[in-house]
Amino acid sequence: MNDPIKILVVEDNATMREGITEVLQKQQYQIVTASNGRDALSLFKKHRADLVITDYKMNPVDGLTVLKEIKTASPDTEVILITAFGTVDVAVEAMKLGAADFITKPFSPDELSVKIEKITRIFLERRQFIKTTEENLYLRGEIEGQYNFGEIIGSSPKMVEIFQLVQKSAVSDSSVVIYGESGTGKELVARAIHYNSHRKNKPFIKVNCAALSETLLESELFGHEKGSFTGAIKTKKGRFELADTGTLFLDEIGEISSNVQVKLLRVLQEQEFERVGGEETLSVDTRIIAATNKNLQEAVKKGLFREDLYYRLHIIPLHLPPLRERREDIPKLIDFFVQRLEKDMARRPIQINPDVYELLSNYRWPGNVRELENVIERAVVLSSNNRLTVDDFTSLGQSVSEFGVQLEDVEKMGLDSALEKIEKTMIEKALFKAQGVRSEAARILGVKTSAFYYKLEKYGLL
Ligand SMILES: Nc1ncnc2c1ncn2[C@@H]1O[C@H](COP(=O)(O)OP(=O)(O)OP(=O)(O)O)[C@@H](O)[C@H]1O
Ligand SMILES: [Mg+2]
DSSP states (O other), X not given: OOXXXXXXXXXXXXXXXXXXXXXXXXXXXXXXXXXXXXXXXXXXXXXXXXXXXXXXXXXXXXXXXXXXXXXXXXXXXXXXXXXXXXXXXXXXXXXXXXXXXXXXXXXXXXXXXXXXXXXXXXXXXXXXXXXXXXXXHHHTTOOOSOOOOTTOOOOSHHHHHHHHHHHHHHTOOXXXXXXXXXXXXXXXXXXXXXXXXXXXXXXXXXXXXXXXXXHHHHHHHHEEOTTSSTTOOSOEEOHHHHTTTSEEEEETGGXXXXXXXXXXXXXXXXXXXXXXXXXXXXXXXXXXXXXESXXXXXHHHTTSSOHHHHHHHTTEEEEOOOGGGOGGGHXXXXXXXXXXXXXXXXXXXXXXXXXXXXXXXXXXXXXXXXXXXXXXXXXXXXXXXXEEOGGGGHHHHHHHTTTSOOHHHHHHHOHHHHHHHHHHHHHHHHHHHTTTOHHHHHHHHXXXXXXXXXXXXXXXXO
């Protein structure tokens, strides 16, 4: 996939900023904007840009500082500095600091377009060059660090580790167990392993072990002979047979019954099984990838999961981190989902306000990447213009500030005041729910009425 070029426009004059944005929008660029150098730098940290167009005179933090910091953090990013007429020394300084070009005010839209086109062309050529080199490296199995497995986004250390494991497990036939909370990308990773393996042109077959009753799961996995149970009107091949020479993905493996566990163990050990109600022994060459949001080792300890089966499966364990433990990937995921929606819905490029990244990066994401994907989709579908702002995420905002404070506030205000604010908010909510009946509110919060009165007084709520 060829990503659109990402441009960060930094300009304190709103009219000027919109003018530049308008020129850029005629091309397939993805644009983000900031109205001063400080915002630009904090935005850039979370959300790299390929090209930065920055004004020189701004407060706080001027354009030269923006240039210097950005070139230090990301030497490949190109920067164009906008200077006022007659400030040659600034332009010279900018070039020394590594600016790709500068443009003097006042300038025409055409002048700007030409410069940007030139710079983006060079940028794209270089990106293509890097990509080819990376592909070559990958073919030799030497790539390290950031690697993008198809549509799996992530460059946090935890995800890089996952990519390396995916790569290693792809060249092997050993069983894999993928652990992770709901929505962390277990199925995506299972597919990546299959499609990077020598089995990639053979079937990838999925079975959701939690969705079927014991009998149905057994017949689903191993197939059945005609008449072997009520409803078995025809002989049916099982998923193991269908996945022969390919990969079988056993989702929610933690849910299978002890009876099915025994049968599964046998296939894993001997590559052999019989269809339900069948005599003939069938043999298959099927690679197993299992997934679960449970801790299988715990299940083994509790006697719910066979230890021998656990060891058969748990050859290559992969632990997918919850999204809140790799927040640095959130901006990239946002861009990825927005771009995909733009394409799917044939929408014009959508701009994303910096505070959207801020808001979404601080949320807890109990539903992980799936929840983020859904939240973005809802916002894009419901937004009437081509710009996402925090207002498009009000329902999320409620849960972020459910307790009256956001994570970043906690850091600013310190723990004690944050806790007080949370306490006050909870009391107000309880009072609202209890329709003002204080004893009822105390009961909702699980505190003694006397303690509750003390707190009401403390927060001036009496
Ligand atoms: N790293 C990622 N990059 C891009 N998309 C992702 C990533 N991780 C997950 N997704 C997307 O999030 C959604 C959920 O992923 P997936 O179905 O693989 O999760 P799961 O762990 O199997 O969840 P569950 O346990 O609920 O079945 C999918 O639409 C998937 O494409
Ligand atoms: Mg899943």
